[in-house]
Amino acid sequence: MQSELYLFCKVCFAFGGDEYLKSKIADLRKQKKITQEELANAVGVTRQTITSIEVEKYTASLVLAHKIAEYFDSTIEEIFDFSDGEEQ
Amino acid sequence: MENYRRKVRNRIIIAGIYCAIVLILTAASAIAGLDDSATSFGLGFGVGIGAVAIFFMIKYRGALKSEDKLKKLYIEEHDERQKHVNALVGRTGINVLILSFALAMLISHYFSQTIFFTLLAATLFTVAVKAILGSYYNKKV
Numbered sequence: 001m002q003s004e005l006y007l008f009c010k011v012c013f014a015f016g017g018d019e020y021l022k023s024k025i026a027d028l029r030k031q032k033k034i035t036q037e038e039l040a041n042a043v044g045v046t047r048q049t050i051t052s053i054e055v056e057k058y059t060a061s062l063v064l065a066h067k068i069a070e071y072f073d074s075t076i077e078e079i080f081d082f083s084d085g086e087e088q
Numbered sequence: 089m090e091n092y093r094r095k096v097r098n099r100i101i102i103a104g105i106y107c108a109i110v111l112i113l114t115a116a117s118a119i120a121g122l123d124d125s126a127t128s129f130g131l132g133f134g135v136g137i138g139a140v141a142i143f144f145m146i147k148y149r150g151a152l153k154s155e156d157k158l159k160k161l162y163i164e165e166h167d168e169r170q171k172h173v174n175a176l177v178g179r180t181g182i183n184v185l186i187l188s189f190a191l192a193m194l195i196s197h198y199f200s201q202t203i204f205f206t207l208l209a210a211t212l213f214t215v216a217v218k219a220i221l222g223s224y225y226n227k228k229v
Contacts, residue, residue, distance in 0.1 A: 045167050049170075
């Protein structure tokens, strides 16, 4: 009953269940010794967006992923982990 | 960024025009001696929105004076996560409205037919808006 209620609320109120990509942004940031704010300013988003991507609450758009990869002189595949999606 | 600067400048002008209109209407109603509750409520509402407009005028003027503040404002308004949040709020909000109207409609039919039909109309209108917007954005995107 509880899971049915959860499913009903999920469909009606569009919450939960979304899967977000894992990323290495936090590690790369620490290596480069830059703050979330600095990275956010460099790629043109708010600090909250970087935080959400790092804690896997939000998946960056293709454009933002490209900007982040460019910032770290890397590729999108190296920064974002697509392995979960490939398994499906 | 120059386009955005122009946009912000236009917003200040529009907010200024709004404040001027509210000021004129307030003065006109005071001169005409209108003090019924509908006029007072309307003017109070207008002045309230005017206060919000002044707040944004001050914020935008500050942003126009500093390149850093303007960039920060631009990022705040164009942040993709914020857009995603807004989309979720819209989607969830309309569903909450439909469900609340439907529930209130079911309860109200025991008490008043007028309220029932009003809520029925509101529910159907909200469902229609959702369907029309869904169809529009399906074609647009």
